[in-house]
Amino acid sequence: MAATTGLRGVSFMMATAGTLLSAAVTVLAVLLGFYTVMLVGRMRGKHGVHAPAVTGAPEFERAFRVQMNTLEQLVLFLPLLWLATVYPVVSGYLAPGLGVIWLIGRVLYASGYMAEAAKRSTGFLIAGIALVGLLVLSIVGIVHAWLLTRPV
Secondary structure, eight states: OEEOOOOOGOOEOOHHHHHHHHHHHHHHHHHHHHHHHHHHHHHHHHHHHHTOOOOOOOOHHHHHHHHHHHHHHHHHHHHHHHHHHHHOOOOOHHHHHHHHHHHHHHHHHHHHHHHGGGGGHHHHHHHHHHHHHHHHHHHHHHHHHHHHHHHO
């Protein structure tokens, strides 16, 4: 990446297509997190579940689990997305591509879970496979970079 000057003379690093795509995936993942927060808030109001309670109507409890599981997954997803992006192995597009698959899986998970708890599995599996793919890419990319840059 080479430094360049943007509007008003602000210096920034030139981004690759892969880093820009991963940045877009990151924003979408954060928006998904915001959506789950709003969903829980809406279900609290609809069912009269006042904070700090986390139990109540089944629809509220499903929304709460969607939110919590999404937060749990984001903690794993975001570092792996960026490690796989910064240390690309096969293609700079592979990490953001897996990120999009993860997002699709999470949306399917959320919509399935909200319909009925038993319908969450397909989305969970899709997102899980994408997450494992990012883990493998991250490990291989870091090892590859380590072998190329370590002093002899």
